[in-house]
Amino acid sequence: MQVANVNLPIKVTGRHVDVTEPIKDYAIKKVEGLHLDYPRIIEAQVILDIQKYRHLAEVILHCANHITIEASAESTDLYASIDEVMNKIAQQMRKYKTKIMRQNRPRHGEIREIDSKILNIEGFAEGAETEPNLVETLKYPVKPMYVDEAVLQLEMSSRQFLVFLNVKTNKVNILYRRKGESFGLMEPTVD
Numbered sequence: 541m542q543v544a545n546v547n548l549p550i551k552v553t554g555r556h557v558d559v560t561e562p563i564k565d566y567a568i569k570k571v572e573g574l575h576l577d578y579p580r581i582i583e584a585q586v587i588l589d590i591q592k593y594r595h596l597a598e599v600i601l602h603c604a605n606h607i608t609i610e611a612s613a614e615s616t617d618l619y620a621s622i623d624e625v626m627n628k629i630a631q632q633m634r635k636y637k638t639k640i641m642r643q644n645r646p647r648h649g650e651i652r653e654i655d656s657k658i659l660n661i662e663g664f665a666e667g668a669e670t671e672p673n674l675v676e677t678l679k680y681p682v683k684p685m686y687v688d689e690a691v692l693q694l695e696m697s698s699r700q701f702l703v704f705l706n707v708k709t710n711k712v713n714i715l716y717r718r719k720g721e722s723f724g725l726m727e728p729t730v731d
Contacts, residue, residue, distance in 0.1 A: 548572060548581060555589040563588065563618060570626045571599070574633070580604040588618060597621035599629050605696050609633060643695060643721075682712055690715045691723055 550571050552564045567586045574581065582602050589596040598612040609632050613624035684705040685693070694702045694715055701716040706727070714726040 548584060550584045550586065552586045552588070555587065557588060557590040559588060563622075566619060567597075567622055570622055574626070574630060586622075588622075590618065595621045597625040599625050601629065601633075605693075607636070607696075609636070640692065640695075687713070687715070687725065694723065 550568050552567050571584045585600040587598040595618040596614050601609040611628035613621045615621045682705050690704045706713045716724050718724050
């Protein structure tokens with residue numbers, strides 16, 4: 541488990557204020573001090589703003605799997621604003637991790653095998669001599685991953701299915717959404 545950010549690109553910018561080195565170092569130290577269990581941070585932006593008697597701090601984290609976490613805080617001191625916004629960011633990261641971990645905990649018997657039915661193609665071939673009318677052909681990248689990684693990937697996307705190469709069986713599998721909150725898994729077999 542990674543507990544510190546390594547070579548994390550952090551941008552500290554200021555609106556209506558020149559960012560001094562101590563403030564910049566303080567903001568960078570706070571962002572680097574975030575616990576990094578999940579989600580993995582790719583880039584961080586810290587935006588500081590000073591208006592009349594108001595010191596604003598905003599943090600935007602770009603994380604893995606296209607996750608963006610944003611928070612802002614306002615107080616009478618810039619350092620206090622940075623502390624407050626970092627607490628909000630840490631809380632959002634914990635909340636997101638808990639949500640993902642609850643959805644992906646091992647379920648007993650959740651992925652079930654579907655009964656297979658075999659169609660007799662010979663009866664269809666006699667009456668139909670025309671070729672099927674293909675509307676669109678898509679090339680779909682197949683990435684090697686475990687089933688739980690595929691479930692996580694499908695939960696975070698809006699697609700209805702995911703084609704992937706199962707690392708354990710080394711075969712192409714299809715994970716699809718079912719009604720409700722469950723998923724189905726199709727594994728090819730050769731008779």
